[in-house]
Amino acid sequence: MTETKIMLDVSALGHRYGGANGHQAIADLTFQVRTGELACIVGPSGCGKSTMLRSISGLIKPTTGDVKLGGNPVNGVPEDLAVVFQDYSRSLFPWLSVRSNVEFPLRSRGLSKAERRSRADEVLEWVGLSAAAKKYPWQLSGGMQQRVSIARALACRPALLLMDEPFASVDAQTRFELEDLLLRVRKQFDSTVLLVTHDIDESIYLADRVFVLSKSPASIVADLEIPLGDERDQITTRESETFVHLRSEVARLLDVRSAHAPAKDDAAPAESDVDNAESTAKQWAEAEKAEAAKADARN
């Protein structure tokens, strides 16, 4: 029997902002993502998804539990992790061309200039942006900018691709196109993906597995295998009996009818952490810039 490898192992992860009397954002999160799997996490607004992603990507140190990537403990930003955010305007550098944006994180990974160029050109072709390589992000539509972000993440050949509501800022048509693009490229690059969304249909359409989160503080309330096969289609898959059944099941688990009720502990953020509350995309971009600067200093 072949052993299934675990790429991401999250164990009893918890985070409380603002010390002992502060705000418990996530509590006792335990789940695993297998190598080569596309897993989606769906949870109600404010339940702690970003806090979880920050912990997994090493941007914050969780107060309890631990995270392992490829068997190694995550104690800072891991090199073999890439992240795609909803807010592409904050994660792409406006002063760099599309190609340079894609090459940027490769600078800290010890690749030669020629290798960086060839990787960037390969992924840009895969996301259909070869012709836009010399343009700047601000010359592109939102959907195209998000394709640049996806290309940039894939160029790093990450062991794990984290995606934080990646398609939430584009129109419905573009969203469908980007979802299908993700399904194509994850196959091409054999990627392991963890995607966070609050769109139930999107989570089922994309995933091999869906984890459903509770309201704040987030914990896992269900782990559902999605038996929709590899070939998915925006119309026929979404109309299928299995899809419709899963949609109702996830909606029930999320208890969508009460999703707009304020969570009992959803007061103002804990004061001591307010400085910390800038967007994860910005934090990540700063971490990448720092890594590239270190690499430049070494060379």
Ligand SMILES: Nc1ncnc2c1ncn2[C@@H]1O[C@H](COP(=O)(O)OP(=O)(O)OP(=O)(O)O)[C@@H](O)[C@H]1O
């Ligand atoms: N830096 C911080 N300091 C204090 N509290 C915070 C901080 N960041 C988030 N919180 C609180 O933790 C809880 C979870 O926030 P988080 O942003 O992780 O949730 P989310 O599920 O990503 O939200 P959304 O769905 O709105 O994106 C919220 O109550 C939020 O106010």
